[in-house]
Structure formats: structure tokens, C-alpha cells
Amino acid sequence: MASEAISSSIMIIGAVLGAAVLITAILPAIFSAGDTFGTVSSSAEQKLKTDFRIVNTYTDGTVVKVWMKNVGSNRISENDLYKADVFLGIDKEVGTNSYDRYVHSSVGGSKTFSDDLEQAYWTIGETVEVTITLSADSIVDGDVVSFTFTLPNSVRRSVTFSLT
Known part of the structure; x- marks a missing residue:
């Protein structure tokens, strides 16, 4: 027991x-x-x-401007804009095509882009202007420009345009 x-x-x-x-x-x-x-x-x-739209584009041959509007329900931080991947491709009618990645810089320089954001966030409904100054390749009549903007969370928009 x-x-x-x-x-x-x-x-x-x-x-x-x-x-x-x-x-x-x-x-x-x-x-x-x-x-x-x-x-x-x-x-x-x-x-x-997170969502944005490309609402307008412009190039005079040496400067490329793209306007984008935040149409999502989140504001986008300035830091996310600085870390964005920006690609610009130029398909030449005559000559060598180019396709390059650009990084953010407020002072300019080779292979850089700048924006006109004046606060810490890209707010809902606000339009931001992205400017790229080309250092070597210039865009001429007949060239096709491809622009792609990708945020760090992989939300991406692209547009194709030509000299205006």
C-alpha cells in the first residue's frame, strides 16, 4: 500500500x-x-x-521635375522620402541609353534628387515636387524618359514622358 x-x-x-x-x-x-x-x-x-500618385512631369532637357500627391491615408515621413529609391532612365533615339539610381540630397550633386518638402511629413493631400538636375546626359526631342519612385515599404509609382 x-x-x-x-x-x-x-x-x-x-x-x-x-x-x-x-x-x-x-x-x-x-x-x-x-x-x-x-x-x-x-x-x-x-x-x-500608403499611396501616392504622379500628377505631372516636366523636363527642359537638363532638369527633370515630377510632382507627386500623397493620396493614401497615412502621412509619409521626411526620412522615408530621403530613403526612397529614385530611378531615371533615358531611352535615346540616337546615342546610348542610360538608367540610373538617384539618392536624396538637399545640396545637389551628381546622381541626386531633391524635394520641396518643408516639414517633417508629407501629409495627406499634399503635393511634393521632386527635382533631378542631369549632369551628363541631356534629354532631346525623341528621347523617352522613365521615372520610378519607390518608398522604403515598396510602394512604387512609375511614369514615362518626353521633352516638353
Whole structure:
């Protein structure tokens, strides 16, 4: 009788310890998975709420200007504009085509773009002017210009235009 009680006690203690070890191993994995799903969900929500449109373009051959309007339901930070990927391609009717990536700079320089944002955020409904001054290639009649603007969250807009 005493041996059965001791055996039962040992089995219960073993079961409790086994359950504790199992809970200790599984709970962190469950919480980690929950954090991952929350992060992915938040990122997807931000991407869905971020949107902009290219509303106008202009080039005189050496300067390219593109106006973009924030039509999403999120404001876009100045930092996100600075980290944006800007690509400009020139398909020459005569000569060598070029396609380059430009980085943000408020002082200009080779392969840079600037904007006219005057505050820390590109607010909903606001139009931003992006300016690229070409250093080498100039655009002439017959050339086709391709402009692509991609935010860090991968929201992207492109437009194709020519000398106006």
C-alpha cells in the first residue's frame, strides 16, 4: 500500500515536472510567433494605407521635375522620402541609353534628387515636387524618359514622358 502511494506520488511529480518543462519550452515559441504575426500585420497595414500618385512631369532637357500627391491615408515621413529609391532612365533615339539610381540630397550633386518638402511629413493631400538636375546626359526631342519612385515599404509609382 505504501509502495503504491510512493509510486503514485513519483508519477504525479514526474507529470508535473514534465508539464512545466513542456510549458517552458512551448510558451516562448508561441509568444514569438504572435509577435511575428503582429509585425507582419502592422507592416502590411502600413503598406495598404500608403499611396501616392504622379500628377505631372516636366523636363527642359537638363532638369527633370515630377510632382507627386500623397493620396493614401497615412502621412509619409521626411526620412522615408530621403530613403526612397529614385530611378531615371533615358531611352535615346540616337546615342546610348542610360538608367540610373538617384539618392536624396538637399545640396545637389551628381546622381541626386531633391524635394520641396518643408516639414517633417508629407501629409495627406499634399503635393511634393521632386527635382533631378542631369549632369551628363541631356534629354532631346525623341528621347523617352522613365521615372520610378519607390518608398522604403515598396510602394512604387512609375511614369514615362518626353521633352516638353
